[in-house]
Amino acid sequence: MTELVTAPPAAFDIDCETLIIGAGACGLVAALAAHEAGQEVLVIEADAVPSGSTALSAGLIPAAGTAQQRGAGIDDTAEIFAQDIQDKAHNENDQGLVDLLAQNAGPVIDWLTETHGLPFSVVTNFDYPGHSRRRMHGLPTRAGSELINALRAACEAQGIDVICGRRAATLFRDGDEMCGVAVTRPDGGVETLGCKKLILASNGFGGNRKLVSKYMPQIDDGIWFGHDGNQGEAMLWGEALGASLKHLGAYQGHGNVAHPHGILITWAVITQGGVQVNRDGKRFWNEAQGYSEAARAVLSQPGGEAFAIFDSRIAAIAAQFEDFKQAQSVGAIRSHDTLDGLADDLGVPAGALTKTIGDIPDDGTDAFGRVFSGTRLQAPYCGVRVTGALFHTQGGLEINEHAQVLSVEGTAFPNLYAGGGAACGVSGKADSGYLSGNGLLSAVVLGRLAGSTPLSGA
The missing domain is CATH 3.90.700.10 (Succinate dehydrogenase/fumarate reductase flavoprotein, catalytic domain)
Structure with a gap:
């Protein structure tokens, strides 16, 4: 059986500054932010092309106070948005994380629009459950595949390397520092990648039926509609590292x-x-x-x-x-x-x-x-x-306001970050707290926060 976490090798096949696991919305946004912050970035993706659960969704991201909302005459604030999240989740979320996501969502949408040319617009002709304002932002076709393709194109325009067909299997650790990962190629070969900063933007665990049965038996009979790559590696790495896991039933x-x-x-x-x-x-x-x-x-x-x-x-x-x-x-x-x-x-x-x-x-x-x-x-x-x-799981690794992964003792791993399906979102303890778009909200906001954090830590 492949070790989940182990000591680093004497040398790596490839070295980089910031290594991102997963080329979904979270990973690609993190790559853009890290590149903008002057970091040398490498993204690895298990699939032949970037997709993830994002590509299976409508690609809609809730955000308050954006230029698109103002243009549509919609009066909204981060405070109203945060209250909507908590109301839907019966106040089961950490208020600090809710505020973090609500306050940063609008600036992230504006940044993606103004800096990277993604043509977001607000869905204005119907309401989503739980949202007191019309704040769902999407690209013209309202398809997640369009969002992924646009983010990938933005990364290519910035010269960011995205290497597909590489599935991370083992994390290398030296004390509390993450040193890199071992990845498997489609031909079964193994490569080692060293890094100074590691961002887990990989997956949830909805495609792993054993974990679904264990943590959310109430949906065990449901069709799995998410991405099959969601096998829970991030959660399993976290357990092996002694990381804090939260809301696994969501x-x-x-x-x-x-x-x-x-x-x-x-x-x-x-x-x-x-x-x-x-x-x-x-x-x-x-x-x-x-x-x-x-x-x-x-x-x-x-x-x-x-x-x-x-x-x-x-x-x-x-x-x-x-x-x-x-x-x-x-x-x-x-x-x-x-x-x-x-x-x-x-x-x-x-x-x-x-x-x-x-x-x-x-x-x-x-x-x-x-x-x-x-x-x-x-x-x-x-x-x-x-x-x-x-569709996807919402629980996962507990993080702080810098998207750093927390240990069970509550201290942050210095150079380990998480977002998207790997991190705990803001949907409460179970399914009843899910507010439309929360998955992508967590992905894009935590991706930018993790990517823009300096290599020296928060």
Whole structure:
């Protein structure tokens, strides 16, 4: 068995100043920040091309007080944003980390826009659960793959080396200092990389079913919708190092994944007035709680499936997302002029579905506690069969305000940093605290903080 942490070799095959493990959003942002700070940077990535969980997402980053918000006439502050995070997470988060992320998110978006030319804009035509302001920032296609490609292009423009096909296996340690890593190549060969500063931007552990069963059994039956590279190495390295781990039961789920197509359906189909029904054509919960909570709610239904019901007006809003357009192109989204026709197509009782939709109040609170206001669902009606999925884990290595990894005693490892899936985010202790976009929020902010910290430490 490969050692997770060991003493360094007498010499390394390659030496660099700042070594970053993982070329997702966190790693690439960290690389840009470290390069800007004058550091010699090397990024290693296990995949053949950078992707990670970021590429599977909508690529939306919540941020307050940005130039894009001001241009759209949106009044928002870091304080309001921080309160939204804590409200959703039932005040289970460390307030210092929440404030750190909320205060730095806006400047990071502005920096990526102004310095590196990423064309962010704010989603202004619908609200996300838990956000009291419209603050979700994304690139034109609203696809995470576009975000990754843009960050990679920015790194290439700066001459930053990103080497793919190298999976980190062993960390080299000398006392509290990290000296480098051993990586495996696709041909099975091993290379050793030395460094003065190590940033773990690698992964969570959602793709490791043994760890999921151990730490979050409530989502164990969910489809794994994240990146298969999320095997938990960062967490396992942390355990071997004596690092502090926090909120390992926290995750982002998604209860609106087209089944069996495996395509994420934006939660806009719900927030704009749509609902979810089960095989009996009946609603079963308050959908306003959010899409992460929906994963567990949907999985609890017969067959672990449900049906999202909306209309053509809502479909037109959802069509700004590339995933939704893909779902339309493969026939996952069904559309009919009558509810009876839609029910027959989806395989649910027509009478029950008609009654369910008819029982939705025009303006007011329903029996589940959801508040409705505005336009009722109207023909043409749309529907899609969905199931619940685990998208990524939110717990991980505990860090300080400089993104340095903390030991179980609370002291910082001098040259070890973490962000993205490797670090503990701000979603509380379980799934119920997930605020839309928190994963990418943690990735981009902690990536910049870790990258811009001097080699001499915080």
